[in-house]
Amino acid sequence: MVPTDMAGAAEIARAVASGAVSARAVTEAALARVTALNTRLNAFTDLLPARALAAAEAVDAARAAGRGSGPLAGVPFAVKNLFDIAGLPTRAGSLINRGRAPAARDAALVRRMEAAGAILLGGLNMGEYAYDFTGENVHDGASRNPHDPSRMTGGSSGGSGGAVASGMVPLALGSDTNGSIRVPAAFCGLFGLKPTYGRLSRAGSFPFVSSFDHLGPLARGTRDLALAYDAMQGPDPEDPAQAPRAPEPVLPELEKGADGLRIAVAGGHFLRNGDPECFAAVDRVARALGATAQIELPEAARARAAAFVITASEGAALHLDRLRVRPGDLDPATRDRLIAGAAIPAAWVNRAQRFRRWYRDRVLALFEGTDIILAPSTPCRAPALGQASILMDGATLPLRPNIGVFTQPVSFIGLPVCAVPVWVDDGLPLGVQVIAPPWREDLALRVARVLERLGVARSRIPS
Structure with a gap:
């Protein structure tokens, strides 16, 4: 029997494909672990045992009939609750959305994961409307860090981080607008992949800032990231922002190493x-x-400021009706930032967008002489739940908006990043961003794999 709390996706898929264990047995074990741990960690908001067991039985039946079981055969996964799940309202961490009609079908990436044999267990906790770096949700309660439940998972994909780090599932999907995959990866000690903007379909996911939004996986190992990423690749006309690129599998590239790659550390900011x-x-x-x-990176601090302006303005435009009709049903912190965003002059937004183009050109020029850039993921380890401030560069600043100080200048121009977990002592994990040029997720994952083999980057499930 595969110990599903400790096994990775690749190990589970191999065991199911070989007949060493059934997909149903793996799914039952995962559901039991969610039931045992979720009361303490609050990662799942929706658990779907009947659907999961039916899907597992279908995987087992396909294998028994010799039809093949897929590269993710029997692998349990879960998704941030801004992904459409057929039969459930897409809550996106909010109270307001719970009154929406249930989704008629699954999000595109959910369908692709299931087509590869993965088993959806349910939806995961997140910050309201993804406007969050902490993982603290006022409606569903805070996601709790498996390494220390008194601390944050990070957000807004907080439930995704907690579910994978605790061993409830080996894979979870999240979204990353300004850092919402990379921050939970850092705080929870995980590998996370934010692909190039436009690489993976966002069809069937609730938006936050459409010009920044990315979807991607979190896992406890690079091979699992690559398996999930490859399963989700491919053009989708339902996402107009997605580039019409053919799949470029990274799994065959994973073991090529980092020899010959030009790697630099990000300085300045x-x-x-x-x-x-x-x-x-x-x-x-x-x-x-x-x-x-x-x-x-030239003017990285200004890039972060411009990201704030565009995020606030674009996010506010999306939620204007909710602000008018149901302001009392929003998290006050989210509501106030959306109101402020609605008041930003159009001239400021236009200026931020012009700067964005300038900044992108300058950063892309850096990659003419560099293949990979390394940077911190967060300015601190996982803070305590409820912590309101952070000391940064000698000043005490609000915590919530400043957790993304190192992630925002990167997602601002849609670069691919593999976040890797690093322990520098016996304390909580830290994260490092492995940043690659556009469309070169393979390079970021190759470097992450080298670090994993060396034991420098590693994930561990708390006892």
């Missing part, structure tokens, strides 16, 4: 604004890779 341990994690990764060069 990315060497300030954080705790020393965050920079120590980057240094450990750089040393392991033999990376001695330093590179500076």
Whole structure:
């Protein structure tokens, strides 16, 4: 019997495909673990045992009939509750959305995961409307960090981080607008992949900031990330922002190593604004890779400011009717930021967008001489639940908006990133961003795999 709490997706899929264990047995074990742990960790908001068991039986039947079982055969997974799940309202972490009609069909990426043999267990907790870095939801309660339940998972894909880090599932899907995959990956000690903007279909997911929104997986290992990512690739006309690119599988590239890759550490903005341990994690990764060069992303702090302007304005435009009709049903922190966003002058937004184009051109020019850029994922380890402030660069600042100080300048222009978990001592994990040029997820995953093989980047399930 595969120990499903400890096994990764690749190990489970191999065991199911070989007949060493049935998909139903794996699914039953995963459901039992969710039931045992979720009361304490609050990762799941919706559990679908009947659907999951029926899907598992279908995988077993396909294998028995010799029809093949798929690269993710019998692998349990769950999704942030902004993904459409047929038969459930797509709540997107909100109270208001619970009155919506149930989704008529699953989100595109859910369908692709299931086509590869994966088993959906349910929907996961998240920050309201994804406008959150903490994982604290006022309607469903906070997601709790499996390494220390008194601490945050990070957000807004907090339930995704908690579910994978605790061993409830080996894979979860999240979204990342300004850092919402990379932050939970850092706080929960996971690998997370934010693909290039436009790479994976967003059809059937509730938006936040359409010009920034990405979807992607979290896992406890690079091979599992690659399996899930490859299963989800492919053009989808239902997402107009998606690039019409043929799938470019990364799994065959994963073991190619990092020899010959030009790797640099992000300087300037990315060497300030954080705790020393965050920079120590980057240094450990750089040393392991033999990376001695330093590179500076031009005007990274201004890029972050422009990301704030566009996020607030675009997010507010999406929620204007909710602000008018049901303001009392919004998290006050979310509501106030949306109101502020609605008041931003159009001239400011236009200026931010013009700067965005300038910044993208300058950063892409850096990749003419560099293949990979390393940077911290967060300015601190997982804060305590309820913590309101953070010390950054000698100043005490509000915690919630500043957790994304290192992620926002990257997602602002849609670069692919593999977030890797690093422990620099016996404390909580830290995260490092492995940033690649557009459409080169393979490079980011290759470097992450090298770090994993060296033991520098690793995930561990708390006892």
